[in-house]
Amino acid sequence: MTTLTDRYVWAAARTLPEAQRAEFERELRERIGDASDALVDTGRAPADAERMALVELGDPAALAASYVDRPLQLIGPRYYLTWWRLLKLLYSVVLPIAVAAVVLAQLLSGADVGDVIGNAIAVALSLAVHLGFWTTLAFAVLERSPGKGADLAWTPDMLPQLPELSRPGRRSELIGSLAFLGIFALVIVWQQFGLPWVDALETIPLLDPDLWSFWIPYFLVLILLEMLFAIAIYAWGWNWWLAVANLALNVAFVVPALWLFTTGQLINPEALEAMGWPWGDAGEVTATVIVVVVIGVAVWDVIDGVIKTVRGSRAGAMPTLGQL
Amino acid sequence: MNHDETTAGHIQELRRGTVVLACLVRLRRPDYGYALLESLNALGILVDANTLYPLLRRLEKQGLLVSEWNTDEARPRKFYRTSPTGEALAEVLTTDWRRVDDAITRLTTGDDR
Numbered sequence: 001m002t003t004l005t006d007r008y009v010w011a012a013a014r015t016l017p018e019a020q021r022a023e024f025e026r027e028l029r030e031r032i033g034d035a036s037d038a039l040v041d042t043g044r045a046p047a048d049a050e051r052m053a054l055v056e057l058g059d060p061a062a063l064a065a066s067y068v069d070r071p072l073q074l075i076g077p078r079y080y081l082t083w084w085r086l087l088k089l090l091y092s093v094v095l096p097i098a099v100a101a102v103v104l105a106q107l108l109s110g111a112d113v114g115d116v117i118g119n120a121i122a123v124a125l126s127l128a129v130h131l132g133f134w135t136t137l138a139f140a141v142l143e144r145s146p147g148k149g150a151d152l153a154w155t156p157d158m159l160p161q162l163p164e165l166s167r168p169g170r171r172s173e174l175i176g177s178l179a180f181l182g183i184f185a186l187v188i189v190w191q192q193f194g195l196p197w198v199d200a201l202e203t204i205p206l207l208d209p210d211l212w213s214f215w216i217p218y219f220l221v222l223i224l225l226e227m228l229f230a231i232a233i234y235a236w237g238w239n240w241w242l243a244v245a246n247l248a249l250n251v252a253f254v255v256p257a258l259w260l261f262t263t264g265q266l267i268n269p270e271a272l273e274a275m276g277w278p279w280g281d282a283g284e285v286t287a288t289v290i291v292v293v294v295i296g297v298a299v300w301d302v303i304d305g306v307i308k309t310v311r312g313s314r315a316g317a318m319p320t321l322g323q324l
Numbered sequence: 325m326n327h328d329e330t331t332a333g334h335i336q337e338l339r340r341g342t343v344v345l346a347c348l349v350r351l352r353r354p355d356y357g358y359a360l361l362e363s364l365n366a367l368g369i370l371v372d373a374n375t376l377y378p379l380l381r382r383l384e385k386q387g388l389l390v391s392e393w394n395t396d397e398a399r400p401r402k403f404y405r406t407s408p409t410g411e412a413l414a415e416v417l418t419t420d421w422r423r424v425d426d427a428i429t430r431l432t433t434g435d436d437r
Contacts, residue, residue, distance in 0.1 A: 026393070026400060027357075031377055033399050034358035056373065066378045 012060035177230035238308040246305040348414035356401040
């Protein structure tokens with residue numbers, strides 16, 4: 001017959017490394033024996049005394065952990081903040097980029113919109129679970145590994161900008177810009193095969209197919225440059241060089257686009273015919289409104305860049321891991 | 325958290341380091357865990373078994389105590405003794421303890437210059 005003490009000692013010792021077990025078991029038996037002897041001296045029955053001594057010791061696994069200084073938390077204070085910052089970074093950068101890439105790839109392969117949304121949600125969920133799990137696992141292992149390990153010290157450079165000086169929406173701005181530019185580029189390519197959501201243009205390209213010889217590739221390259229520009233804004237914030245680059249990009253886009261549009265080279269004549277252009281008297285007005293809106297948007301974009309540059313020159317610092 | 329819990333928490337924090345010092349001084353004469361527990365509590369240095377046993381182990385690991393098994397009696401017992409390193413630490417801690425005691429005394433008597 002085994003005693004409660006035997007069972008307790010076994011339960012506590014089994015979680016320890018083999019090498020430490022014998023010594024630990026011996027110490028534990030001494031401790032339990034002495035404690036229950038003391039209780040017997042106060043007039044208790046030996047069986048009660050043993051039970052009380054064990055209750056006093058508490059959970060054997062916790063006791064064993066305290067003997068060998070094993071952490072009883074998944075991630076302790078030493079790594080918690082680093083873990084939390086990294087997780088936020090992964091979720092706010094890797095997750096949207098990966099999901100956007102999946103969506104783009106599916107759209108390019110001609111999947112239907114419902115499938116694309118369904119797949120995007122599925123990928124987002126499984127990626128979120130993977131990112132969370134593997135990151136946490138790595139830190140839990142780090143927590144249990146001996147030695148100092150990766151000590152990502154905090155420095156004052158990691159301090160975030162005060163809210164009125166920084167642009168808190170910067171990351172969402174980047175994501176918004178990249179998504180918009182990506183969709184724009186996609187539409188330019190896609191319209192060649194017709195626009196399925198416009199009845200009249202199901203099979204007819206909207207833009208003049210002759211433009212593929214130079215102008216459409218030119219605009220696609222410009223869109224790529226705009227994407228790099230958006231990333232530069234995210235990385236460095238607005239400065240005068242970037243404000244000038246913004247002006248140049250806008251001019252490079254708007255001037256040829258309007259020139260092609262007003263001289264009738266931009267839109268495919270077949271498409272115009274299919275849409276029934278010009279729409280009576282509205283044709284002239286519509287064209288004018290389009291020109292004004294395009295110029296207005298471009299001018300505002302340039303002014304906006306300048307305003308942000310002026311404001312930013314009072315604050316402005318590189319975003320780093322610690323600022324998240 | 326009620327008032328008693330707050331008080332108990334602060335008292336525990338105040339005592340934490342003193343238990344180490346008491347062990348190092350008391351174990352100049354070798355003794356085993358339970359006897360040490362009894363004698364410290366009898367002296368008014370109140371310490372819990374769940375604190376003391378892991379503490380002894382940690383101090384041994386840090387080289388401040390040395391141990392030896394005594395198997396003369398029916399129950400084998402681990403006897404701890406303060407090592408020379410432990411002795412040196414005890415002196416440092418005692419000096420610091422006195423300094424803090426002086427400072428508190430001067431603070432409470434209003435002679436805080």
